[in-house]
Amino acid sequence: MAVRSGVYRGVSAEERAAARRSRLLEAALAVWADEDTRTTMTAVCAAAGLSERYFYESFTGLDALQEALMNEIAAEIEETSRRAADQAGSDPEKRVRASIRAFVQLLLDDPRKGRVAIVESVAVPKLRRRRTELLRHLAHQSAVEAREHLRTPGRTENEDETAGLLFIGGMAELVTAWLDGALTASADEIVDAASRSLLGLYR
Incomplete structure (x- = not known):
């Protein structure tokens, strides 16, 4: 009672x-x-x-529920990746690899999260804008990480932000192909390719 x-x-x-x-x-x-x-x-x-x-x-409705789920997954991706990078120490390359590996592991542990946040959300018109906002936020965080830890001389903030967008946009397409089965690759191969890409963009 x-x-x-x-x-x-x-x-x-x-x-x-x-x-x-x-x-x-x-x-x-x-x-x-x-x-x-x-x-x-x-x-x-x-x-x-x-x-x-x-x-x-x-x-308030189905769209609100789906957006809340996207926000939750994006926050988990950001938190998990940042924690892994911090645990890796101060070496830039180790931080990059640890962060990307943590993200890939999250997808391996529960592929549904990558599917709904990155793949399925594109098919829902009312969620496309939020998907774009979340990807741009992650791109900005990538640029912030690069400025703090890669410290490439002579680079402008705009160049860092541009590189972040290129990396996150490429990762979204890579993950989509991987989850759809269009790309056959191991987790290690995904981590290696993504790490090389990110480090190359900021150097």
């Missing part, structure tokens, strides 16, 4: 709502990444085991 504080069986109303939101995000990842399933609010709710009432508790 709920008490006046909103706590039910030791769990607050806010905690229950947050748990339902997480279930919907996980369900959206499963449904959206499944090429044989049409991504609808009904399909997501069914996968989450929740009614539409609880869907609207957290999201």
Whole structure:
């Protein structure tokens, strides 16, 4: 029985709502990444085991849910890559390889994340702009990392930003081909190629 504080069986109303939101995000990842399933609010709710009432508790619509999922994946990619680079120390090449390997490993651990954020989002008109914004943000972070750790003499900030866009745009296409099966390559080959590309752009 709920008490006046909103706590039910030791769990607050806010905690229950947050748990339902997480279930919907996980369900959206499963449904959206499944090429044989049409991504609808009904399909997501069914996968989450929740009614539409609880869907609207957290999201205004399907597009809002998909955008929230994209944001979550992008944040995970950025955090995972930065943490790996920092753990690699101060050597620029080691930082680059560690960062890219962490990203590739994230995709290997759960290919659905790369598929929905990079591949499937292109097919949703209302999400294309957000996809572009997220890719440009990652490109900027690449430029910031290069300025802080590669320290190439004589380069302008604009040149760094341009290189970041080239790298992230190329990575998006590389990952798309890899996840679609159009490119046959091992994780090590992807890491090697991407590392050479990034270091070459900033030197």
